[in-house]
Amino acid sequence: MATPTFLPLLNSIAVNEAKGEILLRTWAEATQDATLEAALRFVAIREGEHAAAFTKRMCELGHAVDESTAYQVFKNFDELVACAGGDASDAEKVAMLTGNQNGEDRGESRDPFRGFFNDTTIDPQTGALLGRYICEERDSGRRLQAEYQRVCGAQNHAPASADLAEMRACIETLQAEVQSLKKAVKQKRAATA
DSSP states (O other): OOOOTTHHHHHHHHHHHHHHHHHHHHHHHHOOOHHHHHHHHHHHHHHHHHHHHHHHHHHHTTOOOOGGGSOOSSTTHHHHHHHHHSSSOHHHHHHHHHSOSSOOOOOOSOOTTTTGGGOTTOOHHHHHHHHHHHHHHHHHHHHHHHHHHHHHHHHHHSOOHHHHHHHHHHHHHHHHHHHHHHHHHHHHHHHHO
């Protein structure tokens, strides 16, 4: 039996999904944000299931996963895991792990799954696995993007302590001026009565 032409694709998915699971679980264990943690854990479970499913499919086709030949999505993987498990804020982790400073969906990348079915030799069982994988990956991407935007938005809208002190000082000044105006109005009313 000839080696399937789509085997490198299956191999790369198996390798990178296993790494994605490690990265997201590490981040989930480090975050203090319960909503983000839940999303990270959910997607990590999917990543692990994808890694296992593609590893199984390769085994069924008579081949083993080979990390050395896989396309590497995660450059500097050990550094990324250290970042995910580190003390940086979740917003800082979004910036470091995605290269996106504010969590916005930049729409820069084209659909990475668009060419998956260009290989017309993909068998029905592999095709079904790829179809489910693509739909789940897109859903996971939407879930994570929503969380990234929420986390980054919360940080961007939270005033820094210096800004907060300045706002408090302004409020106190305004309160004092309002009290002065109230006193002046009372005095004027008393004088005209």
